[in-house]
Amino acid sequence: MELQLRLLRLIFFFLIILKHSSSARILTISKPDRHDYAASARWLVSQNIWGVLSTLSIDYEGTPFGNVVSFSDGLPEKGNGIPYFYLTTLDPTARNALKDQRASLAISESPIGTCKRDPMNPTCSKLTLTGKLLLLDERSEEVEVAKKALFTKHPEMMDWPKDHDFRFFKLEITNIFLINWYGGAKTITVDEYLQAKLINVASFL
Amino acid sequence: MELQLRLLRLIFFFLIILKHSSSARILTISKPDRHDYAASARWLVSQNIWGVLSTLSIDYEGTPFGNVVSFSDGLPEKGNGIPYFYLTTLDPTARNALKDQRASLAISESPIGTCKRDPMNPTCSKLTLTGKLLLLDERSEEVEVAKKALFTKHPEMMDWPKDHDFRFFKLEITNIFLINWYGGAKTITVDEYLQAKLINVASFL
CATH class of the missing domain: 1.20.5 (Single alpha-helices involved in coiled-coils or other helix-helix interfaces)
Known part of the structure; x- marks a missing residue:
């Protein structure tokens, strides 16, 4: 027995x-307090590893061209809120941006795994950062920040072909569109977003 | 014992x-044979339930505006390859499209769960369908196809607020950008995509 x-x-x-x-x-x-819009937006950027980067297509007469890309603003507890990218000019997105910098990055809460409803239900957060997609100067300090942010979150990037002309880009944010609850898009200024205290994000990890 | x-x-x-x-x-x-580009693209559309729909922003001076949206081309074994959407004109994407129809839908293999590498590794498939985002006539036969496709894959849409002016849209595809292996974007015509035999997709489910 x-x-x-x-x-x-x-x-x-x-x-x-x-x-x-x-x-x-x-x-x-778990998600930040939904009333803290800036922290909610920073959390989405910090937790996601890919999104869709849209540029104006050279090939298709100015059509908005969304492209699935990996990005990083740094490791979760050290992110600065700025999305960095490692793009090859063999790909249309980088070429489009070099001609016209206008761009946006759209991300969803879905890949994080905390969303229990339909991806388009307003309680399933989504974020669009609108701005300019800028090529970083290879000799700048920021290119080192970008490299560290990307290569720590996406280690296989370090082995991507050297002859494919991969370059570091950043999205310089001018407008923020966040839906994280009912009642339409939430208002956040770029300053509020960039200055959101990381502790608000990190404490929920 | x-x-x-x-x-x-x-x-x-x-x-x-x-x-x-x-x-x-x-x-x-499991994924279709990677050499069958049309079937691979149809499979990505059939298996995904959300993507990023990009339009030209009225609010931000023509900037390409990506937005996370749910979509459906029908149930997996019955999809027609055409992405349908249920969008409210309270949201910028529908309003943008009513002014300028140019649009694209970008989707990734990542949410399906079959991708084992970085989301930007070429072996992790991604697809961008470029074209025109069209409002469907409420009295057309196609609006019934769209409604069935959307409401079967996204049942909670049936309960979304009636006073939010939700309308049925479709992406009329003009160009297809598929990456499903090394070697750059694969060439598929819209006809090849739309005529891809469903058995190629369904047999892998």
Whole structure:
């Protein structure tokens, strides 16, 4: 009888481990207070590793051309809110931006795993950062920030082909469009966004 | 002793069920042959439920404005390849399109769960459909196709507020940009894409 009890305990032990191992990521990530719009926007940028970067197409007569790209504003607890990109001029997005800098980056809460409703339900956050996609000067200090931000979050970038003319870009943000609850887009200035205290983000990780 | 054996069998039975329940989606979805570009593109559209729809911003002086939206081309085995949307004119994307129809829809393989590398690695497929975002006539036959496609994949849309002026739109595709392996964008005509046999898609589900 004692042995059976031990076996039963063993079953429960295994079940608990399995349950928690599969949902560990969800358990450790929760959203900032939805009333703190700047922190919510910074959290989306910090937690996501890819988004869609839109530029004005040279090839398709000025059509807005969205392209799936990886990005980084730094490691979660050290991000500065500025999205950096590692783009090749073999790809239309970089070429478009070199001709016309107007661009936007759109990201969703969906890939983070904290969204329980339809991706277009307003409680499932989404963010569009509008601005200018700028090529960083290879000799600037900021290019080192960009490189560190990108290569720590996307380590395989370090091995991407050297002859593919990959360059570091950043999105200089001019407008912020955030939906993180009912009631339409939330108003955040670029200053509020950039100055949002990282502790607001990091404390929820 | 026999009871202990039964308990051990019970443990293994539970473990097998748990293992398979958490990875069931991955096990039942695999990608089409990467050399079949049209089927690969149709598969990405068929399997994804959201993407980023880019339009030319009225508010931000023609800047390309990407917006996270839900879409559907029909249920997986019945999709027609045409992305349909349910957009409110309270949102900038619909308003932009009513002024200038030029638009694109960008989607990634990442949300499907079959991509094992960085989202920007060429083996992680991505697709941009470029074209015109058209408002569907409420009395047309196509609006019924759109409604069925959207409401079956996104059932909560049926309960979205009736006073928010939601309308059915479609992307009329003019160009297709697919990356599903090394070597740059793959060439697919719109006809090849629309005529891709559904069996090519459905057989992999």
